[in-house]
Amino acid sequence: MNKKTIEDIDVQGKKVFVRVDFNVPLDDQQHITNDKRIRATLPTIHYLVDHGAAVILASHLGRPKGQRKPELSLKPVADYFSQLWGKPIKFVEDCIGKPARDAAAALQPGEILLLENLRFHPEEEKNDPGFAKELAALADVAVDDAFGCAHRGHASNDGITKYLETVAGYLLEKEIKFIGAALAAPKRPFVAILGGAKVSDKIGVIANMIDKVDTIIIGGGMAHTFDAAKGLPIGDSLCEPDKYDLARELLAKAEAKGVRVVLPVDVVVADRFAADANRKVVDVDQVEPGWQALDSGPKTSALYTEALQGARTVIWNGPMGVFEFDAFAKGTEAVAAAVAKATEEGAVSIVGGGDSIAALKKTGLSAKISHISTGGGATLEFLEGKVLPGIAALADK
Numbered sequence: 001m002n003k004k005t006i007e008d009i010d011v012q013g014k015k016v017f018v019r020v021d022f023n024v025p026l027d028d029q030q031h032i033t034n035d036k037r038i039r040a041t042l043p044t045i046h047y048l049v050d051h052g053a054a055v056i057l058a059s060h061l062g063r064p065k066g067q068r069k070p071e072l073s074l075k076p077v078a079d080y081f082s083q084l085w086g087k088p089i090k091f092v093e094d095c096i097g098k099p100a101r102d103a104a105a106a107l108q109p110g111e112i113l114l115l116e117n118l119r120f121h122p123e124e125e126k127n128d129p130g131f132a133k134e135l136a137a138l139a140d141v142a143v144d145d146a147f148g149c150a151h152r153g154h155a156s157n158d159g160i161t162k163y164l165e166t167v168a169g170y171l172l173e174k175e176i177k178f179i180g181a182a183l184a185a186p187k188r189p190f191v192a193i194l195g196g197a198k199v200s201d202k203i204g205v206i207a208n209m210i211d212k213v214d215t216i217i218i219g220g221g222m223a224h225t226f227d228a229a230k231g232l233p234i235g236d237s238l239c240e241p242d243k244y245d246l247a248r249e250l251l252a253k254a255e256a257k258g259v260r261v262v263l264p265v266d267v268v269v270a271d272r273f274a275a276d277a278n279r280k281v282v283d284v285d286q287v288e289p290g291w292q293a294l295d296s297g298p299k300t301s302a303l304y305t306e307a308l309q310g311a312r313t314v315i316w317n318g319p320m321g322v323f324e325f326d327a328f329a330k331g332t333e334a335v336a337a338a339v340a341k342a343t344e345e346g347a348v349s350i351v352g353g354g355d356s357i358a359a360l361k362k363t364g365l366s367a368k369i370s371h372i373s374t375g376g377g378a379t380l381e382f383l384e385g386k387v388l389p390g391i392a393a394l395a396d397k
Contacts, residue, residue, distance in 0.1 A: 017139035021146035022059035044169035066122025132159025145169025153389030187312035195220030196318030204384035219320035266297030295321030296331030340368035352379035
């Protein structure tokens, strides 16, 4: 972590622009259904207010594609945040222009202002220098605490750094430290668990992990592509035939490097994709036409659990099956329990990806994980070893 953080700068009496990730889910009544991302930024905001800063929060919400869409206004988020904060925060109906400049100028130390949706302006995603300069003009210094956007080089997290010194908030610092340390200097044995539907979503992660880990557990829909590439029958299971060669290459690379790859040995198959489908457990070489694998089987769960015993670093991204259906959630639940147990026994565990986090929450084991990443695409690209523009642009120590 050679980047400056909020503790490396003096914010007393200064206006601080803070890029947060308040891209939270809203229901039809504009009520927030999950406030995890908002709560995750509270330590940074508390620190700034406690040290005499006037705080200007900036975020996007949804995908307005450069247009002003009332249903994607951050006003409901401002109202919710006021309740969470315990006192009113200010809101301004644009992020640039005279309204934003006036609101920022009037802001006093200890006060908080939330700007309207950054992506109402197409210039945000285009990383337009003029737009970045207007955002920078609102403040004296900038803080980036939006890890979920770190893989995007936008005006509010990259462009603004050309005009204001920009440092990491606590949330961004934590993400860099946990994931960065796991990739750079992991305690061993190092186990990566990769699931989810498609190999194509995780090609870069698998390739990068083979260079770093001792064991890779592959589950979920992507495992069927590996099975089919090995000549096993997969019935009507989800599969990517155009990735067979790649799957074989990845397995060969892992073998050459001495990395253990754990694939399913049995699966729970269903006669249709439905919560109440007829189902049975079969070995992976016994999947019949007309049936599709929707979860890993009990022998596989035992194998995964065994592979996690004694682990000292664990990274998990992607469920082991269609966990949204209770009948096909057992494989994912078994992995969650094994990761939690490994953590209790001294492993550093990192869980990323919306589905993995949702599955973990369903099991009630979230509190037993070392670090739950707030990034989706950002976490994946970090695990791939890519340079994230939002992190690269931060001021060096």
